[in-house]
Amino acid sequence: MKYDIIGDIHGCFDELLSLIDKLGYIMQNNIPVHPDGRSLAFVGDAMDRGPNSVETLSLLFRMQDAGSLHYSPGNHCNKFYRFAKGNHVEQIHGLETTVAELDALPVEKRLDFLKRYRHFYEALPLYQLLDNEKLVIAHAGIRESMIGSPESKKIRVFVTYGDVTGERHPDGRPVRRDWAKTYKGAPFIVYGHTPVRQARFLNNTVNIDTGCVFGGALTAIRYPEMEIVETPSLQPYMPDRFTTFN
Template sequence: MKIDVIGDIHGCFAELQTLLSKLGYENQNGIPVHPEARKLSFVGDLTDRGPGSVNVIRCISAIIRAGAGYYSPGNHCDKLYRYLKGNDVHIVHGLETTVKELQQLDEKERREVRRQFMELYEQSPIYQVLDDGKLIVAHAGIKEKDIGRYTKRIKEFVLYGEVTGRTLENGLPERGDWARHYSGKPWIVYGHTPVLEPRMLNNTINIDTGAVFGGQLTAFRYPEKQTISVQSSLPFDSGRFREFPGLL
């Protein structure tokens, strides 16, 4: 099984198209198809902050409907889903950019994009178990003991990761380092926490290289265990990246 797992897109549609081309995918009736029959996988956080969230929704929705890839949601996907359901959510932390895009559509287009995203979210697993369990794709990661289980606690971890309960100077929650203690055999590919370079550790790899913060959009090629990245066109914001001393 050959999979290309793509990190947090966050509305960076142009970078997604560039990465797909660099990976060797060809557009066939709107669906990226690889000559070696590779499939795509997405770690979630498709939208928010970047300039092309609506186009990303349309693209990923079409890929999943065509059976050309896999998707599981991230915390931003979860929040957008709750917003589209009519729940009372705060339109902050990037959601405001997606809402603005939606508001600029005519009513028919807006209903269609809403339908596409709602269907995508509702029909997707909270994390992906691929290649007979040898590859796990989970937005913020997952602990070995929880693979194959689906509870509210596990969903919270997969969406938001491990948190320490402390707050950083920028107001964001301090995140734990579950990957440092992972000792399982399945490869776990995740994102959620922006890093300057893909972070590979203990059969895990974080491929959120902060495209929306001026970093890169990265793919992890499985089973080759290689990364391929493209540079973002957006301004670089160094304060958004987490450093893991000695491990990057």
């Protein structure tokens, strides 16, 4: 199977449609289908911050219903799930934009959407293990020793939030270690979560979160070809939101 793996979307629905088109997919019954049998996959965080989280998630719902979805949930996915369950969740760091979209819907549609999202999230694996375990798609990355291990809180936190130190940046974001620097595993790992200016290949891993919602680009990697395909962002450029690694 060949995959086209897309980075963090964050509600950038127009850019997503543009990238899907550039990758050669056509819409059949409102589902993207590739004439050569390729499959789309996602590193997570489809919602929050950007202008159109509801339409982005609705497309993913349809793909899930059709059995064609490969999606690895991220920290924003988890936070929105807790909100959808009725938990008290602080509406900051982008959640407020998704909630504003929902509040604009009729009450019944809003309730139906939150119910559908709960089902969506609960059906997702923690990460994707594909191509006979040669390909791993994990939102924030994963250590080799964690791949295939029984699910634990430690693995859930790492895959969803990254290799966090417990410290925080002044804006409240957690400080994360550069786990890819020491990765020596055989499986090729595709991840996102930390915005970089261009796809970052390192030690049999690639970060494809190129900060679309911050004015960068929406990026996909074609597997197994290892070809990068991207579409420019339509959002304002925010250079301070991109990470530079040593």
